[in-house]
Amino acid sequence: MSADIPIRRLWPEPSELPLDDAALTALYGRADRPRLRVNFVASLDGAVTLEGYSAGLSGTPDKRVFGLLRMLCDALVVAAGTLRHEGYRAVRLNERRRAWRREQGLAEYPTLVVVSHSLDLDPAQAAFADAPVRPIVLTHPGAEPPPGLTDVADVLRFGDDRLDLTAGLAELHRRGLAQLLCEGGPHLFGALTAADLVDELCLTVAPLLAGPGSGRITAGDAAPPRQLALQHVLAAGDGALLTRYARG
Template identity: 75%
Template sequence: MTAETPISALWPDPSPTPLDDDALVARYRRADAPRLRMNFVTSVDGAVSLDGYSAGLSGEPDKRVFGLLRMLCDALLVAAGTLRHEGYRAIRLDERRRAWRRTHGLAEYPTLVVVSGSLDLDPTQAAFADAPVRPVVLTCDDAPAAPELAAVADLVHCGAGRVDLAVGLAELRRRGLDQVLCEGGPQLFGALTAADLVDEMCLSVAPLLAGAGAGRITAGAASPQRHLPLRHVLLAGDGTLLLRHARH
């Protein structure tokens, strides 16, 4: 069995001792209030993908934090395009992480939430067909009828011509899904930023240069700048930086 790549703390409480999962959970802990947390990986020169996919940027330390963030959330939010392109499977956790959730009074699995104005989604994709918890799709009133999708997911209408993300988040919170983790993609990140809905950003910086071609982790129309203070800096043994920015 290959040993985990060590992750240590650089700031604000530096420690050369590698952080175990309990220590990482303490640093990425659930908030006391409803929160929307973004999670992305990027190259040093700002690429969101390699050869069109984010997986090429993600090393073992990023995947470790990725799994812990999924364990901590109530809902996993993703754009339809990212769900299709990245080939999302059912959101399942191993027994150890399910046990942690049970101990902390959470459902065994987070709820998958997909944002889609067109409902161009395949109900046979494993993310829907094999889901341990019935997914939610945030859509709009102008979306076409999708009876096959409605058979495997709750379709929630939020807005007329486009999905109103603030309304959608309010609906998730009405359902008790207070801690929302968003994995993108860039257009959804840009829309959430424009609506001032992002409370926290977890960013893994892979120690490589991707070169020209790939887009940034955020995209879409220009929006006002949003201040998001740095909360911690962790360093993995492979050189990956793990940053956490959050509102007060």
């Protein structure tokens, strides 16, 4: 086992034995078509953060799946606000996960994709300055990049006075980035839902009550409800539930 806290499958086909990384990789897998997967952790009472940060909700099993999902994706999509607030570093993987990617014919590292309306980004942040693969920034034509941003990232513009997410994701697919993993934040999740771009949600339910004050995993303008089907439920030894829902 690669982790001290076991993860077992509750549904479908409950398993008594803990799942190793190979079994988890098979459960989450890669799709045979373009896919946008969203990954979040929330408390039992629906909070997206604890004391302002998502890390307070995430235990060892959630972090384990978090790392596997990064290994499986072609590109990691994140909102600029989340990038700044959570202090994202360069997206890197350990040698074992890089070797798995090489065996699958994938680039050693996923590409970081930052979604930003204002381009309020710091080119010196490690997510850009130390990136093993040149990041991509999705924005709209009216946004002006800060000095140095285009030296460390490709800035792509879609839409008019606001970013056209559908066109932006289509360009990522054109570049060969078909398996997309979004780590938030809530406003980006809400916008992707409104545009009907979300194919899958991986949600970890942390075994605690955060109390009032924190927002939900989604935010923004109202959007029609989208139906997803349950794919699996995993139980971690720390009491967390790891769920996966997908279209159809």
